[in-house]
Amino acid sequence: MKVAVVGCGGMGRIHAHSYVQMPDVELVGVCDVDNALAEELAAETGARAFTSFEAMLREAEFEAVSLTLPSFLHKPFAIQAAEAGKHVICEKPLALGADDSLAMIAACEKHSVQLYVGHVVRFFPEYVGMKQAIDEGKLGRVGVVHAKRIGSHPGDARPWFKDEQKSGGVIADLMIHDIDFFRWALGEVKSVYALNRVTEELDYALVTLHFENGAIANLEAFWGYQGPFQTAVEIAGSKGILRSDSQKSSSLHIVKAPHPGEERRFAEVPQSPGYHSPYDIELAHFIDCLRHGKAPVVTAHDAYQALEIVLAARESVRTGKAVYLNKPEGGESA
Structure with a gap:
């Protein structure tokens, strides 16, 4: 399974390095508006660096994306990923408002992609x-x-x-x-x-x-x-x-x-x-759920x-x- 990470700060690094260690998982892209962060994490993991999520969606092939962004950015990126047909693994909190959360859930349901939230x-x-x-x-x-x-x-x-x-x-x-x-x-x-x-x-x-x-x-x-x-x-x-x-x-x-x-x-x-x-x-649990269509521990x-x-x-x-x-x-x- 091919995956990507958006947000190359502390949590992004955790997600990226975790994916690299998983069998049959390939980290194909890491994305951050801070090019230095993206390039550094790319060098460590062998993934390609991007500073634009739109560019990563166009130029990289992947099935799921980890959103390890500041909380207020979860909604727009989750909806954009869902519209592109990508499964979403979002760090907690899901969003900062009820309406934003419901919009994320609705977008993922509409486009038949999974939405997993990192209540670790x-x-x-x-x-x-x-x-x-x-x-x-x-x-x-x-x-x-x-x-x-x-x-x-x-x-x-x-x-x-x-x-x-x-x-x-x-x-x-x-x-x-x-x-x-x-x-x-x-x-x-x-x-x-x-x-x-x-x-x-x-x-x-x-x-x-x-x-x-x-x-x-x-x-x-x-x-x-x-x-x-x-x-x-x-x-x-x-x-x-x-x-x-x-x-x-x-x-x-x-x-x-x-x-x-x-x-x-x-x-x-x-x-x-x-x-x-x-x-x-x-x-690993989220990836397993994606592969086998299982319900996650946290929905x-x-x-x-x-x-x-x-x-x-x-x-x-x-x-x-x-x-x-x-x-x-x-x-x-x-």
Whole structure:
């Protein structure tokens, strides 16, 4: 299968190098408006460099394209790819607005191409283990969840991250990982209440999700932390408690040195002997789904539902009230 990558920053490099390692997958093109980035990644992977997506569509033959662009650019490129008959593998979030997301889904359906969204946390072994423990009833009835995901501010290296209209802020770009995971693990969300503090140096959010099954999840996300990127989860159920902390893992972790200019500390992927990158697992899964017509672990509908929760959280920040996803009688919020 022939593939291409649009966007040669940190995530683009991850996708490109992952494809190069896959059997029976050929990376034929990498594209970025920054010619130096495109040429450098092309030299590393053996792909052809482009600075224009239109040129790549005309001059390169491929079946699927990874969109590893700033979030506000997902819609136009996804629609353009769909109209050209290319399957789309889009980094999260699907888009920054509900209408844009629906337009992307509709375009891919209209042109009979697949739309996969990179909610990669579903492919982290420890999170897969959490989901399995919940599904098997090992924790009993889940009551309360606490989760955090914190790291340095990506806007220090990529200024567009500090523009909420382009990145969606820490809730849309970082916390959405945990929003998607816990919707997957615990079911549909009933209501959302959120707090958000933003300055030039930091973007901090605390969001409480009330699930239809009665569970409560308190999610914390922070850009601007001075230490290493880290995550932690505690899930308390009627039969026990499950804890995971990336800073307390007993396994040997080797963190790769970041590429010059690559985002640092807020998106590190731990590596260890025998450890397979969740991005490699995710992309191999998407390619396998394309080849065999299988349903992916995470669907475009899942990505849209995660975005709906993000938008509800932002509305809660604006109003100071809880926002109900399925409106109760008599009002929208309480």
